[in-house]
Structure formats: structure tokens, C-alpha cells
Amino acid sequence: AAFVTGLGTGAHQLIVLFIPSMILFVMVSDLKRCLRVRDWLLSGAALCFGMLVQAYLPVRAMAGTRQNWGDPGSWHGFLWHVLRKGYPETPHERSMSLFLEQLAAFSPLEQFGWVGLVLLLIGSLVLLRQARPVFIFVFAGAIMYLVVILGHFNPDSQGIQYAKAFFTPL
Numbered sequence: 399a400a401f402v403t404g405l406g407t408g409a410h411q412l413i414v415l416f417i418p419s420m421i422l423f424v425m426v427s428d429l430k431r432c433l434r435v436r437d438w439l440l441s442g443a444a445l446c447f448g449m450l451v452q453a454y455l456p457v458r459a460m461a462g463t464r465q466n467w468g469d470p471g472s473w474h475g476f477l478w479h480v481l482r483k484g485y486p487e488t489p490h491e492r493s494m495s496l497f498l499e500q501l502a503a504f505s506p507l508e509q510f511g512w513v514g515l516v517l518l519l520i521g522s523l524v525l526l527r528q529a530r531p532v533f534i535f536v537f538a539g540a541i542m543y544l545v546v547i548l549g550h551f552n553p554d555s556q557g558i559q560y561a562k563a564f565f566t567p568l
Contacts, residue, residue, distance in 0.1 A: 399423075400441040404448020411482060415546055417445075419539035427531040452480055492552060500548050503558045 399420050406413035424431050431437050459471030468484050469475035478484065506515055525533040547553075553560060 401444040401448040404445040405451055407449050408451035408454070411480070412543070412546070415542045416539045418542055419535045422538050423531050423535035426534050452476075455479060496552075496555065497548065499555060500553060500558060504544060 403413055403416060403420070421432070455470035456472075456476050459466045459469065459475075466475075468479040470479045506518070510518055522533065522537075525536070
């Protein structure tokens with residue numbers, strides 16, 4: 399899971415939000431594993447090995463192509479890209495009305511429709527009964543994703559339609 403998460407950073411950095419969910423999964427499944435330093439080191443190594451997919455950026459930048467966003471050929475440009483510095487944020491006020499508007503953008507009914515929502519509920523209940531650690535992993539990951547989008551990204555009223563695009567994979 400750590401390797402696949404590292405590999406997933408090549409698609410989108412928000413994949414790292416599943417790391418706390420994975421730790422929770424291991425804690426629920428086998429708490430003794432959380433106490434083993436060897437397992438932490440192996441998981442960290444697997445995560446870093448998967449993240450080597452990012453090494454493609456400076457290698458490809460050396461070819462001098464036009465689509466080098468942020469110039470990942472230099473160390474500074476590589477960090478600029480990986481740390482998402484190309485997405486500047488203009489601070490704006492946080493208010494309860496804006497938070498409620500942001501929360502309303504996450505509409506499972508709009509995302510799945512009635513049939514999909516009923517299937518989601520049935521599937522969740524079955525998963526909860528048959529594979530509780532997996533249910534906790536998925537549920538914790540969804541909550542973490544929601545908290546980061548609403549808490550960290552904090553889209554303003556005009557940017558909420560973009561938040562909906564981030565809710566779709568959630």
C-alpha cells in the first residue's frame with residue numbers, strides 16, 4: 399500500500415491523504431505491527447521507492463520540451479512542482495455560511511443518484527460487517543479528504559465549482 403501510494407503521487411499528490419487511513423487500518427488490523435520499527439522503515443522505503451516516479455520530471459525536462467511547467471530540470475523547479483507551489487492561494491475570510499456552502503457542494507445524491515446512493519449504503523453496511531478494517535480505511539480516507547478540501551483549500555464562493563470536481567473521486 400505504501401509503494402502504490404508513492405506511485406500514485408505521479409498522478410496527484412492528494413493521494414498522500416490516504417497515509418493516515420493506512421496507519422489506522424494497520425492499527426485496527428494488527429496493532430503490534432505499529433510498534434515494529436522494521437515495518438515502519440520498510441513502509442517508508444516502499445513509499446519513497448514508489449515516489450521515484452517523480453524522478454521522471456527532471457529527466458524529461460533535460461529533453462528541453464515546451465511543457466516543462468515550473469522547470470523541473472533544476473532542484474528549485476523540481477521542488478516547486480512537487481510541493482505544488484504553482485497553485486498560489488489568495489487568503490479570504492472563513493465564515494460559517496461559506497463553510498456550509500462548501501459542505502453543500504459535497505452532494506452524494508448529485509454524485510451517485512438515488513440508485514448509486516442506495517448501493518453505496520448497502521455496500522458500506524456489508525463492508526462494515528464483513529471487513530471492518532477495510533471499512534475504517536475507506537471511511538477515514540473519505541473524511542480526511544473532505545477535511546483537507548474544506549479546511550486547507552477552503553474554496554471561496556466562486557471556487558466551489560472546482561471543489562465539486564475534487565469531490566467526485568471522493
